[in-house]
Each structure stands twice: as structure tokens, then as C-alpha cells.
Amino acid sequence: MISIFNYFSLNKCQLIIFVINRNLYLHSMDNNTKNLVDKGEMLPLMESFYTIQGEGFYKGTAAYFIRLGGCDVGCHWCDVKESWDALLHPPTLTTEIVEKTKNFSETVVITGGEPLMWDMTMLTKLLNAKNKSIHIETSGAYDLSGNWNWICLSPKKRKLPKKEIYQVANELKMIIYNKSDFEFAEIEAAKVNSDCVLFLQPEWSKRDLVMPLIVDYVMQNPKWKVSLQTHKYLKIP
Ligand code: SF4
Numbered sequence: 001m002i003s004i005f006n007y008f009s010l011n012k013c014q015l016i017i018f019v020i021n022r023n024l025y026l027h028s029m030d031n032n033t034k035n036l037v038d039k040g041e042m043l044p045l046m047e048s049f050y051t052i053q054g055e056g057f058y059k060g061t062a063a064y065f066i067r068l069g070g071c072d073v074g075c076h077w078c079d080v081k082e083s084w085d086a087l088l089h090p091p092t093l094t095t096e097i098v099e100k101t102k103n104f105s106e107t108v109v110i111t112g113g114e115p116l117m118w119d120m121t122m123l124t125k126l127l128n129a130k131n132k133s134i135h136i137e138t139s140g141a142y143d144l145s146g147n148w149n150w151i152c153l154s155p156k157k158r159k160l161p162k163k164e165i166y167q168v169a170n171e172l173k174m175i176i177y178n179k180s181d182f183e184f185a186e187i188e189a190a191k192v193n194s195d196c197v198l199f200l201q202p203e204w205s206k207r208d209l210v211m212p213l214i215v216d217y218v219m220q221n222p223k224w225k226v227s228l229q230t231h232k233y234l235k236i237p
Helices: 022-027 031-038 094-099 121-129 163-167 180-189 204-220 230-234
Strands: 042-052 062-068 091-093 107-111 133-138 150-153 171-176 197-202 224-226
Touching: 022 031, 031 042, 031 091, 042 094, 042 230, 091 094, 094 121, 107 121, 121 133, 150 163, 171 180, 171 204, 180 197, 197 204, 204 224
Parallel strands: 062 107, 107 133, 133 150, 150 171, 171 197, 197 224
Antiparallel strands: 042 062, 042 091
16 A cells, blocks of 8 residues: 655654544545454554564563554654554454464564554454463553553653553653653653553664763662663664
């Protein structure tokens, strides 16, 4: 499927965001497909692959990743901008998506894009039936759907999480791009439940600049842990 938008053009000073929202995605398809997507029986699959979870609490764990298209949060440093336009990622039967996980690890990570733009009920139900441990990586900007074994919440300033997710998040992952992000991290940490594990992670392009700041900050505020994108150091997906 070809997008009707040439959806972004970026240089260091310019960011153009086209909001390709769920409704526009649904509007682009026939009624039957629309119905299936609406119920989560089809999802805009961008890619799926078996790798090692590089970040956060489960760093180093073999995991099958399912990346869904669609995100309108618009982080300027986003490293998967090609996920933003859901129209670039054709609806795929959820049963097919789940079937592909069968020969891989028990851990399945649902990521995006912003996966909660879509109804996750069917996807998590089918994965649960295959005894998978189901993780999600989300900005929390949309209502939580589905049943999860692990919720990694990564709030973004441009579109804050829905209130309900703070109480069920297992892991809070705050991306540090500049100094002001420490303040934002503390504001968000004050909202999560007491069992939630707190991580500060350098934005990849700024890692050399912000890593020393993160190290100092974590030593002074040991409730936080450092998360690195180890998959990028390992040169794996
Ligand atoms: S929420 Fe995630 S996928 Fe969406 S723009 Fe931000 S970093 Fe990219």
C-alpha cells in the first residue's frame, strides 16, 4: 500500500509531522478489513524479528519482536520514523502474526510505532494461548488494551500517557536527550506505582554528551538505573 503522504522531510532545523491517525488508517480500507482492524483481528505489521532485547529490565533476553506501524507522538529524535505512517504498513491477520512466533523464544515484545493505537486484546489473547510472556513498549498515549506480562512505559513530552497506565507499568524508561529531561523524568516517576523499575536511557545520537550526566545523576539518585541500547552496540536489530 502506498501512502498518500510524502510524510516527512527532516533536516536538523525542520521537523514536519503528519498525523496519520487510526481513523485515517481505517478510512483507507474496505469495510471488511476496517472491521477486522477495528477489532484487532488485523494489525498494521511493520516487521517482526527474533533478536535480543537490548534495553531496560529484560536487556539480554532473547525475544521475538512484533513492530506495529502508526504513531502520532512525533518525537524529533525517534529512530523508527518509518513506523509513523500506518498507511505504509498493510493490515495483517493477527493469527498470522502470532503463528510466526511459534518457533522462537517464550518472550514476545510488542513495539512500534505506538502499539496502543490499536486494540491489543486479540493479539495478547492469542499469544497467551501459546504460553508466551507478552511485553509491550509504549508511550502510554492511548488507552491500554490487552493483557500483559510486562509493561514498559516510556512517556513522551509531546503526548503524555493516559493516567491509568502509571499504576500498572512494570518499568518506566525515560529517554534523556538533554538536561531538561531529568526534570521530566522525575515528574513522570512521581506518577508510577512503587514497584515500577526506573530507567534513564540516553538518546542514541546524544549518548556521548548525556551519558556522563546520566552516570552522575544515577549515583546521586540511586532509585534510577541506567539503560543502554545494547542492541545498537551489538549491531543487531
Ligand atoms: S513514541 Fe516512540 S515511535 Fe512514536 S515518535 Fe516517539 S519514539 Fe518514535
